Amino acid sequence: MASEVRAVVSRAKGAPVATETVVVPDPGPGEALVRVQACGVCHTDLHYREGAINDEFPFLLGHEAAGEVEAVGDGVTGVAPGDFVVLAWRAPCGRCRSCARGRPWYCFDSANAAQRMTLPDGTPLSPALGIGAFAEKTLVAAGQAVKVDRAAPPEAAGLVGCGVMAGFGAVVNTAGVGRGDTVAVFGCGGVGDAAIAAAALAGARKVIGVDIDPRKLEWARQFGATDTVDARSTDPVEAIRALTGGVGVDVAVEAVGRPETLLQAFYSRDLAGTVVQVGVPDPTMTVELPMIEFFGRGGALKPSWYGDCLPSRDFPMLIDLFLSGRFALDRFVSETIALDQVDEAFARMQRGEVLRSVVVF
Numbered sequence: 001m002a003s004e005v006r007a008v009v010s011r012a013k014g015a016p017v018a019t020e021t022v023v024v025p026d027p028g029p030g031e032a033l034v035r036v037q038a039c040g041v042c043h044t045d046l047h048y049r050e051g052a053i054n055d056e057f058p059f060l061l062g063h064e065a066a067g068e069v070e071a072v073g074d075g076v077t078g079v080a081p082g083d084f085v086v087l088a089w090r091a092p093c094g095r096c097r098s099c100a101r102g103r104p105w106y107c108f109d110s111a112n113a114a115q116r117m118t119l120p121d122g123t124p125l126s127p128a129l130g131i132g133a134f135a136e137k138t139l140v141a142a143g144q145a146v147k148v149d150r151a152a153p154p155e156a157a158g159l160v161g162c163g164v165m166a167g168f169g170a171v172v173n174t175a176g177v178g179r180g181d182t183v184a185v186f187g188c189g190g191v192g193d194a195a196i197a198a199a200a201l202a203g204a205r206k207v208i209g210v211d212i213d214p215r216k217l218e219w220a221r222q223f224g225a226t227d228t229v230d231a232r233s234t235d236p237v238e239a240i241r242a243l244t245g246g247v248g249v250d251v252a253v254e255a256v257g258r259p260e261t262l263l264q265a266f267y268s269r270d271l272a273g274t275v276v277q278v279g280v281p282d283p284t285m286t287v288e289l290p291m292i293e294f295f296g297r298g299g300a301l302k303p304s305w306y307g308d309c310l311p312s313r314d315f316p317m318l319i320d321l322f323l324s325g326r327f328a329l330d331r332f333v334s335e336t337i338a339l340d341q342v343d344e345a346f347a348r349m350q351r352g353e354v355l356r357s358v359v360v361f
């Protein structure tokens, strides 16, 4: 019997989201039904509401979630009812050309549930990032449900499912930051602060947080930034050069999703340095670069999809780092909220008041 649950639906570009009844099918072959316990509000959910990802409304929002597996379909062996899981928006297929070349962290054909969740009138919903977890229950491909240590509280654990993994992985997996590197992170929201914490953990000798909001800079220091730059009052490129003996950083992470911050990241690097773009641009944005600067500075420009993570490898690792006191995952949780407060949480995110609001069920 399909379940009817309460869930947050975004019906039209820019319009407020609403809590509605949603129909969740029973799990079919290869699928898992998950009772969601907590789901963080990520900026990408807001991008969906604003129509900046695509036009496939109505969306079932929410994708940074932890919960308990309630039921699994035929052929599922990786998870079982009762398992505590974090949901992933990458479940490597094992067959695409990237998986076949031994690079499952880029998987080009990641698995999602085959059946659609719908409105009661049968209208299919587009689940955000193939998850849709601002819902009491959600249906995913079983490979999207990654078992982790249940000692972690759901509201913290769920954050590993997107923003924290994206920021952490951008630094550790995409950039390969190691001991002695210098790192700048543009945008000290949930994603940027995870990048900062990862750089500190990886042994970077300088970790420079850049934001336009002083509150964010204060939090960035708590996550391990050695220096901060307020880009409203200071030119961040000059400030970063000044902090690095005039040369720039080895790695610059863009975690805002805007052309000006991508260019600042580009110009704040040392020769042969790496830019990692994590921020999601909207489709209208462009950047212009003199080719001589692109060539002459060398190094690498690397977009990072989901921190190039392998959820089955990286989620349990991040949870273990948290449980052993080396990674302050719970510090990302600014507040816990009810399901019908997601729009208010978007507004607080836009005003810079929170790192993560987390819906708890």
Ligand SMILES: NC(=O)c1ccc[n+]([C@@H]2O[C@H](COP(=O)([O-])OP(=O)(O)OC[C@H]3O[C@@H](n4cnc5c(N)ncnc54)[C@H](O)[C@@H]3O)[C@@H](O)[C@H]2O)c1
Residues within 6 Å of the ligand: 042, 043, 044, 047, 162, 163, 166, 186, 187, 188, 189, 190, 191, 192, 210, 211, 212, 213, 216, 231, 255, 256, 257, 258, 260, 261, 277, 278, 279, 280, 281, 304, 305, 306, 307, 349, 352, 354, 355
């Ligand atoms: N690549 C991925 O896989 C992935 C995964 C998750 C999120 N994201 C994206 O990462 C970005 C950050 O997400 P978040 O949840 O941390 O958002 P957030 O809103 O919490 O943080 C964004 C931060 O950028 C700051 N900012 C805005 N303009 C700035 C500027 N000009 N200079 C410096 N700082 C500026 C804001 O003050 C804020 O602190 C979003 O675009 C989101 O969609 C990407």
Ligand SMILES: [Zn+2]
Residues within 6 Å of the ligand: 092, 093, 094, 095, 096, 097, 098, 099, 100, 104, 107, 108, 109, 110
């Ligand atoms: Zn694949």
Ligand SMILES: [Zn+2]
Residues within 6 Å of the ligand: 042, 043, 044, 045, 063, 064, 162, 163
């Ligand atoms: Zn996200």
